[in-house]
Amino acid sequence: xxGSATSYCxxxxxxxxxxxxxxxxxxxxxxxxxxxxxxGQTVLDGxxxxxVHRDPGxxxxxxxxxxxxxxxxxxxxxxxxxxxxxxxxxDGDMTLEPLPNKALIKDLVTEIAPPDER
Amino acid sequence: MxxxxxxxxxxARVLLVDRSLIGRGGATVMAQMTVAxxxxxxxxxxxxxxxxxxxxxxxxxCDATLSQLLCEEGPECIREMDERxxxxxxAGKNGDGHIRQVHAPGHDRRRCVYVDFLNTGPAVSKTLxxxxxxxxxxxxxxxxxxxxxxxxxGVCVGAHAVHTATGxxxxxxxxxxxxxxxxxxxxxxxxxASINMGGDGYALALRAxxxxxxxxxxxxxxxxHLAPRLVGMDPIMWDPFRYxxxxxxxxxxxxxxxxxDGRYTAARDQATYAILKEVAAGxxxxxxxxxxSFEHCSEAELRAAFGPVIDRLAKNGIxxxxxxxxxxxxxxxxMGGIRADVDMRTxxxxxxxxxxxxxxxxxxxxLSGNAITEALVFGRRAGRxxxxxxxxxxxxxxxxxxxxxxxxxxxxxxxxxVRLQALMSEHAxxxxxxxxxxxxxxxxxxxxxxxxxxxxxxxxPEWLDFHDLRNMALVGECVTxxxxxxxxxxxxxxxxxxxxASDAWQRHQLLRLGADGVRxxx
Numbered sequence: 001x002x003g004s005a006t007s008y009c010x011x012x013x014x015x016x017x018x019x020x021x022x023x024x025x026x027x028x029x030x031x032x033x034x035x036x037x038x039x040g041q042t043v044l045d046g047x048x049x050x051x052v053h054r055d056p057g058x059x060x061x062x063x064x065x066x067x068x069x070x071x072x073x074x075x076x077x078x079x080x081x082x083x084x085x086x087x088x089x090x091d092g093d094m095t096l097e098p099l100p101n102k103a104l105i106k107d108l109v110t111e112i113a114p115p116d117e118r
Numbered sequence: 119m120x121x122x123x124x125x126x127x128x129x130a131r132v133l134l135v136d137r138s139l140i141g142r143g144g145a146t147v148m149a150q151m152t153v154a155x156x157x158x159x160x161x162x163x164x165x166x167x168x169x170x171x172x173x174x175x176x177x178x179x180c181d182a183t184l185s186q187l188l189c190e191e192g193p194e195c196i197r198e199m200d201e202r203x204x205x206x207x208x209a210g211k212n213g214d215g216h217i218r219q220v221h222a223p224g225h226d227r228r229r230c231v232y233v234d235f236l237n238t239g240p241a242v243s244k245t246l247x248x249x250x251x252x253x254x255x256x257x258x259x260x261x262x263x264x265x266x267x268x269x270x271x272g273v274c275v276g277a278h279a280v281h282t283a284t285g286x287x288x289x290x291x292x293x294x295x296x297x298x299x300x301x302x303x304x305x306x307x308x309x310x311a312s313i314n315m316g317g318d319g320y321a322l323a324l325r326a327x328x329x330x331x332x333x334x335x336x337x338x339x340x341x342x343h344l345a346p347r348l349v350g351m352d353p354i355m356w357d358p359f360r361y362x363x364x365x366x367x368x369x370x371x372x373x374x375x376x377x378x379d380g381r382y383t384a385a386r387d388q389a390t391y392a393i394l395k396e397v398a399a400g401x402x403x404x405x406x407x408x409x410x411s412f413e414h415c416s417e418a419e420l421r422a423a424f425g426p427v428i429d430r431l432a433k434n435g436i437x438x439x440x441x442x443x444x445x446x447x448x449x450x451x452x453m454g455g456i457r458a459d460v461d462m463r464t465x466x467x468x469x470x471x472x473x474x475x476x477x478x479x480x481x482x483x484x485l486s487g488n489a490i491t492e493a494l495v496f497g498r499r500a501g502r503x504x505x506x507x508x509x510x511x512x513x514x515x516x517x518x519x520x521x522x523x524x525x526x527x528x529x530x531x532x533x534x535x536v537r538l539q540a541l542m543s544e545h546a547x548x549x550x551x552x553x554x555x556x557x558x559x560x561x562x563x564x565x566x567x568x569x570x571x572x573x574x575x576x577x578x579p580e581w582l583d584f585h586d587l588r589n590m591a592l593v594g595e596c597v598t599x600x601x602x603x604x605x606x607x608x609x610x611x612x613x614x615x616x617x618x619a620s621d622a623w624q625r626h627q628l629l630r631l632g633a634d635g636v637r638x639x640x
Binding site: 038039040041042051052053056057058059060061062063064065066067068069070071072083085086088105106109111112113116117118 | 138139140142143147148239240251258259260261283312313314346347348349350351352353530531532533536576577578579580583
């Protein structure tokens with residue numbers, strides 16, 4: 001839009017040559033996706049790119065996209081609990097898993113609602 | 119949430135439903151700027167002054183009864199939030215003075231309250247979340263996606279929903295129903311709202327027989343962040359920087375093209391138009407926007423005004439004393455919406471609307487700071503009136519919602535949503551032409567040519583995208599049809615082929631869904 005080089009998901013055209021290799025836990029197995037990105041982009045950008053370009057069935061929970069206001073996109077990246085929207089993509093392997101201490105709903109989505117809001 | 123609180127206070131039992139987590143999505147949680155309200159704490163003020171500014175900003179198209187409700191009851195609702203502990207910024211060293219009010223564009227005086235730092239919306243959401251949690255009459259249920267409103271003899275009797283985590287159909291019987299689903303900014307590629315702002319409530323209301331009004335008026339916030347890439351910050355964050363520190367909006371020649379002289383004065387529609395015209399003339403910033411510079415401010419000034427935010431910027435590699443950032447218009451708010459009267463009643467009995475979902479209060483261009491005021495005031499009014507209806511109505515019996523049965527179309531709905539967003543941005547965004555809008559309508563019609571498939575077992579994100587695509591395409595059609603018909607330029611609706619405002623067009627357009635599709639009326 002408006003001649004912006006920034007396209008959907010804030011993912012620019014693939015000029016950087018950077019490639020994140022995301023190993024995503026889906027149930028009992030891991031699936032690997034290669035995601036081209038520009039420096040500065042986030043794990044959530046990468047997950048949204050996968051849904052648009054590879055597999056719309058990939059389940060992730062998020063709401064505010066970039067502001068870190070909703071706190072919905074909490075997952076584990078390389079064993080550490082983080083927000084997908086503030087964690088930058090890395091040029092190389094990254095392992096993405098759902099929160100280990102919450103009931104799994106699907107893929108990276110866990111039951112994080114307070115018990116009286118279910 | 120304010121509607122739920124008001125309804126419960128008026129004696130109703132309330133079910134508060136959200137498609138994801140309660141009070142985490144929507145627009146309020148994202149708002150980092152100010153809330154306009156004639157409190158008169160900073161200098162004398164009266165709601166009539168606020169109303170005059172609101173009507174002026176609306177370019178002659180406000181529904182004045184709704185605007186008056188917003189301005190007149192705003193102070194009460196803002197003080198109610200103060201009592202609930204929202205934490206409006208206060209004067210005085212210990213923060214124990216009067217509530218601070220700052221000047222924002224389009225206001226004739228210092229009228230806008232806020233919560234530091236860049237925390238207005240999150241604080242409002244959190245305060246309301248805590249408030250609803252304390253009321254036992256409010257049952258809260260997340261992960262429940264409403265797919266249709268339920269009707270009996272033309273009366274709204276609740277809703278049909280899908281529990282997203284399991285894919286199960288859920289029927290919700292209700293004596294009165296309030297749609298408070300916010301706006302439609304997700305229809306645009308660059309937007310400042312949560313993922314659930316795809317116009318769900320408009321689509322639900324339209325299919326239930328309600329009228330929509332002013333659908334062509336989509337507000338673009340002129341200085342949404344464009345580059346360099348920021349994370350953990352909302353793209354509308356530069357608004358508070360500008361109302362506190364001024365800042366200079368510059369073109370590629372480093373010239374202030376809005377003649378603001380370092381102050382923050384230009385209205386949103388005018389600033390958006392001016393930036394896009396600079397870009398079209400080849401004087402845009404490298405990524406296709408304008409430069410916003412605070413290089414004239416010292417480190418100490420910046421830190422005094424924004425404290426920890428300066429550290430968050432540093433983490434993103436940005437030092438405002440040494441560099442300008444790039445900004446560009448970003449879809450931010452929808453002036454149009456469900457047609458409601460001053461009691462928030464739609465034309466469907468027992469169906470109410472609240473907040474941004476209501477159209478008309480802000481005319482062709484919303485005054486800065488009116489959105490949260492509107493959310494609180496309209497929510498309270500809708501809650502009270504819905505409770506009054508519920509007090510005398512019998513509980514309807516509705517049968518289980520029929521899930522769709524079609525087989526799954528062979529398309530990626532997530533990719534089609536992106537296509538729709540690109541289409542709306544290009545042809546039905548801040549600059550419009552007849553040919554562009556016609557092109558958009560033709561493509562939108564293609565995106566509507568599928569039947570809703572049956573949901574899978576368990577969480578089915580692809581099915582959710584089909585749901586969103588269906589609603590977004592219907593609402594996109596409403597925006598585009600109304601924009602095509604309005605042969606003038608007014609506020610947020612700018613037609614390149616009709617650059618002037620026309621007196622003959624100082625009127626609203628209504629939309630209804632008939633057997634043959636979306637119909638326009640005046």
